[in-house]
Each structure stands twice: as C-alpha cells, then as structure tokens.
Amino acid sequence: MNILGEFLGYLAGICTAVAFLPQSIETIKTKNVKGLSLATYLIYCTGILSWILYGAYLHSIQMIVFNAISLVFASIILYMIIRQK
Amino acid sequence: MNILGEFLGYLAGICTAVAFLPQSIETIKTKNVKGLSLATYLIYCTGILSWILYGAYLHSIQMIVFNAISLVFASIILYMIIRQK
Structure with missing residues (x-):
C-alpha cells in the first residue's frame, strides 16, 4: 500500500493542479x-490560497507547489469572469 | 500559529468542498x-477521487469528508456536460 498510497497522493496533486488548465484555455479562447x-x-x-498557507504550516512542499x-489557472478564470461580467 | 494553522486547514477544506455548489446550481438552472x-x-x-483514496491511506477523515x-458537486457538473455536449 505504501507505493500505491504515495502514487495516489501525486496523482491527486497533479490532477487538481492541472485540472483548470483546459478551462482557462477554453475561457481565454472563446471569452465565453x-x-x-x-x-x-x-x-x-x-x-x-488557504491550502497553500496550510501547506506552509504543515511544511508540505507538495501542497504548496501543486x-x-x-x-x-483558477485566478486566470476568475479574472476573465470579473472582466466580462 | 497552532490555532491559525488548524483554522486554515478547515477554511481550505470547507471552501474547496462547497466551491462547486454555486456552479452546479447555475448549470442545473441554465443548462448552459x-x-x-x-x-x-x-x-x-x-x-x-484520488484525494479521497489518499485521505483513506493517511487515515484523514477531514480529507475524505471534504x-x-x-x-x-463536481460530478453533477460533469454529468451535465456529458449529457448536453
């Protein structure tokens, strides 16, 4: 379970880190x-932002970086929404 | 820092847990x-899903629940996108 557990942590981090890349590209392209x-x-x-600060509190470099x-990406989308609405 | 640190963890968890509630309501309402x-x-x-499994691996009830x-909420939005596209 050790290797599987560590793998799950990295998979989770990478997925939630890059998840909003396609959304930000689509929003920039279509402006919709x-x-x-x-x-x-x-x-x-x-x-x-709270996860980053909590990661700093826990001294978890993975939490901070991911x-x-x-x-x-989420900020790009937020900026586009505020600008367009 | 102890109380602030723990507070940040709960704030982070609650925010990312409920963040997609307004999006799922909007998507259900407008079907857009x-x-x-x-x-x-x-x-x-x-x-x-990987965070949930990683939370189980770390025996973190907060990670699993949040x-x-x-x-x-994210699954509701995903289902709506697949159904409409």
Missing part, C-alpha cells in the same frame, strides 16, 4: 464566461 | 454548459 459561476471561482481561489499551480 | 470544459471536470473528478462533498 456565461456558463461560469463567479461565486464558485471566488470560493475556490480562497480555498486554494496548489500554487492550481491557483494560477 | 457551453463555457464549461469537459477535460477540466474529468481531470478534476479524477483528482478529487473531498467527498466536493466530488458530489
């Missing part, structure tokens, strides 16, 4: 933010 | 999935 929820991205960015990547 | 990225929600759901809530 009609279907996107402002509240969702506001809460999500607050949450991700969530920082996630925050970049 | 045009601006939503299928790839994002596929990767995100895979990531959240991510399970998040998975419910």
Whole structure:
C-alpha cells in the first residue's frame, strides 16, 4: 500500500493542479464566461490560497507547489469572469 | 500559529468542498454548459477521487469528508456536460 498510497497522493496533486488548465484555455479562447459561476471561482481561489498557507504550516512542499499551480489557472478564470461580467 | 494553522486547514477544506455548489446550481438552472470544459471536470473528478483514496491511506477523515462533498458537486457538473455536449 505504501507505493500505491504515495502514487495516489501525486496523482491527486497533479490532477487538481492541472485540472483548470483546459478551462482557462477554453475561457481565454472563446471569452465565453456565461456558463461560469463567479461565486464558485471566488470560493475556490480562497480555498486554494488557504491550502497553500496550510501547506506552509504543515511544511508540505507538495501542497504548496501543486496548489500554487492550481491557483494560477483558477485566478486566470476568475479574472476573465470579473472582466466580462 | 497552532490555532491559525488548524483554522486554515478547515477554511481550505470547507471552501474547496462547497466551491462547486454555486456552479452546479447555475448549470442545473441554465443548462448552459457551453463555457464549461469537459477535460477540466474529468481531470478534476479524477483528482478529487484520488484525494479521497489518499485521505483513506493517511487515515484523514477531514480529507475524505471534504473531498467527498466536493466530488458530489463536481460530478453533477460533469454529468451535465456529458449529457448536453
């Protein structure tokens, strides 16, 4: 379970880190933010920022790095929503 | 820092757990999935599922519970995207 457990942690981190890359590319390309929820991205960015600070508190470099990547993409989408709405 | 650190962990967990509630409500109401990225929600759901399993590996009830809530909302959005596209 050790290797599987560690693998799951990395898989989880990588997935949630890059998940909002396609969404940010699509939003930049189409400039269509009609279907996107402002509240969702506001809460999500607050949450991700808190994960980074909590990661710093736990001295977890993985939590800091993966969530920082996630925050970049989520912030791009949030910025696009605020600009367009 | 102890109380602040623990507070950050709960704030982070609650935020990312409920972040996709407004998005799922908006998507159910408007049925507008045009601006939503299928790839994002596929990767995100895979990531959240991995966080749940990783949480089980770490015996972290918070990771399991918060991510399970998040998975419910993200899955609703994913289902709506697949059904509409």
